[in-house]
Amino acid sequence: MVADQHPDAGEARVELGEEFARLSADYVRHLRSERRLSEHTVRAYAGDIQSMLLHLQQLGMAGLQDAELPDLRGWLARQQTAGSARASVQRRSAAVRVFWSWAEQTGRVDRNIAAGLKSPKKQRRLPATIDQAAADRMLAAATAAAEEAGGPVGIRDVAILETLYATGIRVSELCGLDLADLDTDRRVLRVFGKGSKERSVPIGGPGLRALQRWLASGRAQLAGAKSGNAVFLGERGGRIDPRVVRRIVHRALGVTEGAPDLGPHGLRHAMATHLLEGGADLRSVQEMLGHSSLATTQIYTHVTNERLRRAFEQAHPRA
Template identity: 55%
Template sequence: MGDLGEAWAQILADYEHHLTRERDLSPHTVRSYLVDVRGLAEHATRLGIHDPAAMTIRTLRSHLATLKSLGRARATLSRRATALRVFTAWLQRSGRADLDVGALLASPAARRTLPATLSAADMREVLDAATAMIDGDPVTGTRDLAILELLYATGVRVGELVGLDLDDVDRSRRVVRVLGKGRKERTVPFGLPAQDALDAWLAVGRPAVATPISGHAVLLGVRGGRIDPRTVRQVVHDRLGAVDGVADLGPHGLRHTAATHLLEGGADLRSVQEVLGHASLGTTQIYTHVSNERLRAAFRQAHPRA
């Protein structure tokens, strides 16, 4: 960070400490914030602003305008604007600036695309195919089926799934305790098929690969350690790709699918928000659009006066 000058380098170091130690954010989130703020620092330095406290709203707007001219997507610009507002608010709150210059910064409206999902029939095909493959490889087969069933039943993120420990699973109540974004804990229910798949893995698959390094992890890799998120993603891609006609949406597609099927089955939006661990109900509302699109498609196909 030497090219930014001493003032900016110190601010970035202090901000990293704040995000890591005080806000206790995940390493991925911290990196994301720092990349965004470093981009602002480089832009400000090119403008001759070597003291972060000397920035104005024009500094922030010109930075976003430059990114837009470079072809950055609206969603990227919106996220970047949010990161800048968080940063300038911290500058003012911590006494490093007299004003919060980002308070008036508007976010470019991001175009929200509807998430792709699988139909209930497609999910049954995928799960039936995964079940049929257990006889050929009971260890990997039971694990992969447990992965698919849990992702679809709970809608949890991959990171939340791989972080599950044995005592996070209450099999009598059929719920799992997960640690989500911002280290917020929530409890998510799952159904009998997911319980059966999990029981099979814990009874047959896990004991076959467990080693002293396994600890209390629920899902394990072939060498006995806690399963890696990349392995989970590959499992999902492989299992979806093995069924003809089923879109390869990956693990996040199963999360979208779970949310959509909950709403289509009559779940209220607040309940789905709790299941998914969304901080804002607005994030969950996009799934109502998915359900509406399916309803319109069914109407067009089935109604004689559509």
């Protein structure tokens, strides 16, 4: 597959005209202040919209009112010709539809020409994950390494791995955990997900015990003036950085036999897959993962079905 690039990378040297620049700035403010999206998401959307506006500008248009649906289709076609991945083209198409809907709702255009903009059908890829035996080996190895090394870092790393696998929360959600977000009596974590949406996620016995051990004997050794109420701390005492968490997970999976190098999101996939394999209902998994759409969670049913198919083909004499 051709490596995906930012749309129209060469356009970065071209500046938007005054009207389009004001539109882009207004939309970015809307994404930040009203939709309260993460800075990463804002940057992605802003890049998509600026690329589309530059395309319209290069066609000689002074404002959105001059554009028609074929102009937007031409912009998408340029992305595909340049070698953008199908998923990226689909995301850009969705970003433009949302932008034009906002423009119509705020009176910047009379009609939403992007409503009829279609994107290429997204290829369904099953998320890579690890089986339950590999997850057990990973956690056992991390615990043994922590015992051998001693000190607070190993205790913290075990707590991070146990929490990610037990709850399926995102790295950003784990790093954002505060002490007040832990309810040890009810065995749940309060998590703030995408769009600052709050949800409660249960955590099992092993995960809770690893967390309690970290809080009781490890955290105090790293805590300092910059710690605040953060649950997980870096070695300098501040709130742990997502990059550190990713390194912890990559290192743990790297020494686990039979485990692909998945990163933290792989543990999220594993949690969801293992829950469904254990009989959990799809709605409950959706709520725990914080998915806004059930369709997003349904991908894990394909993972479990694929595993059953492989097991059948390997074991049944008439497969």
